[in-house]
Amino acid sequence: MTPSRNLGAAVRSVFSDTTEGFLEIFRNTLALLGIAVACMIVVFLVRPDWRLAGEAQLHAWLQERQHAAAEGSIASEPEAIERTxxxxxxxxxxxxxxxxxxxxxxxxxxxxxxxxxxxxxxxxxxxxxxxxxxxxxxxxxxxxxxxxxxxxxxxxxxxxxxxxxxxxxxxxxxxxxxxxxxxxxxxxxxxxxxxxxxxxxxxxxxxxxxxxxxxxxxxxxxxxxxxxxxxxxxxxxxxxxxxxxxxxxxxxxxxxxxxxxxxxxxxxxxxxxxxxxxxxxxxx
Missing domain, CATH: 1.10.530.10 (Lysozyme)
Incomplete structure (x- = not known):
């Protein structure tokens, strides 16, 4: 086998191994995320107070984001014309x-x-x-x-x-x-x-x-x-x-x-x- 062929085979082997490694990592990550979500669901079902606290924190975070985005702009109020x-x-x-x-x-x-x-x-x-x-x-x-x-x-x-x-x-x-x-x-x-x-x-x-x-x-x-x-x-x-x-x-x-x-x-x-x-x- 010529040196050029050996080099091509080596590159293909490295690329194949790398691709398979990334796919394996991706599959493992998805599996871990699935396990984490399932655990959270179980916890929230068992402890509804934690769920309510989490919802409150999420709602507060979303409101802060909304206010931050609205700073410097005028909120839309199309019904204001009815007051004129x-x-x-x-x-x-x-x-x-x-x-x-x-x-x-x-x-x-x-x-x-x-x-x-x-x-x-x-x-x-x-x-x-x-x-x-x-x-x-x-x-x-x-x-x-x-x-x-x-x-x-x-x-x-x-x-x-x-x-x-x-x-x-x-x-x-x-x-x-x-x-x-x-x-x-x-x-x-x-x-x-x-x-x-x-x-x-x-x-x-x-x-x-x-x-x-x-x-x-x-x-x-x-x-x-x-x-x-x-x-x-x-x-x-x-x-x-x-x-x-x-x-x-x-x-x-x-x-x-x-x-x-x-x-x-x-x-x-x-x-x-x-x-x-x-x-x-x-x-x-």
Whole structure:
């Protein structure tokens, strides 16, 4: 046999022996792992307390790994969109969209949340037979569309409802903290405004009740501010302004006041596409 053949046979023999050695080690390792797993299963069956402790440690380790991986990143929460008070102004009817854009610019509030508030005002106006532009005028004067506003006497939210006075009204929305939910606050406020207008017999008188001046000779100009903003919003909406400036009552709020604005807010002049919403009450 030539030297080259001897060398080839030796290489093949070494390679074959090495391969068989690795396979033997691999088989032995698998066997040992199988025995170890079987022993662990038996131990966990015999000692369930050890199993529970092991599961707890494994769970803690996995959580640590998850937190470490999440550091520096934002956790996914796709359902967060459901908590937002916002809508696309372009999806609104033309009249509502015009009001939303105008109010957004004037009060420096993003158009999307303003559009949601305008749509809600129209929903509430349809349900309570109140001009939605009057509702928006009250919100504008009360809070300038800040849903987290609070006065020195405790009036809160968009329509500055006296939460401690109207606590029972917020029970329908889960409690007093709903005062800071824009939609809940508006629903409570509109219901109160409707009741005050009905009680006083006029918009002017109802506004006097709303600001807490029902038993005072004057409301300090509050009603005039609301009615002025009311007329401006109506003009933006393309609606006719009152034929004459509404009179500001100087006696008690319960006395009906004459003026074209009394019928404007109670005539339900909103667009036919406005859908009914839910109820609201407001501050005293």
């Amino acid at each position: 008070t916002a809508t696309n102004p372009k999806a609104l009817p033309r009249e509502q969209a015009a009001i939303a854009y105008w109010l957004s610019k004037k009060y420096k509030v993003a158009a999307e949340p303003m559009a949601a508030l305008v749509a809600e005002a129209y929903n509430q106006g349809s349900q309570h037979k109140i001009d939605p532009t009057l509702i928006l005028a009250v919100v504008a004067i009360e809070s300038r569309f800040n849903p987290f506003a609070q006065s020195s006497v405790g009036a809160q939210g968009l329509m500055q409802v006296m939460t401690r006075v109207h606590t029972e009204k917020y029970e329908h929305f889960g409690g007093d903290l709903a005062a800071f939910d824009p939609v809940s606050n508006m629903r409570v406020g509109v219901a109160i405004l409707k009741e005050y207008i009905r009680r006083a017999g006029s918009i002017e008188g109802g506004l006097k009740y709303y600001v807490g001046a029902a038993n005072l000779p004057t409301d300090g100009g509050y009603g005039a501010k609301v009615l002025a903003e009311y007329q401006r919003i109506r003009q933006v909406a393309g609606r006719a302004a009152p034929a004459s400036p509404p009179a500001q009552p100087t006696t008690t709020a319960a006395a009906p006041a004459a003026g074209a604005s009394q019928t404007l807010a109670l005539a339900s002049t909103q667009s036919a596409d406005a859908a009914p919403g839910a109820t609201h009450p407001d501050n005293m």
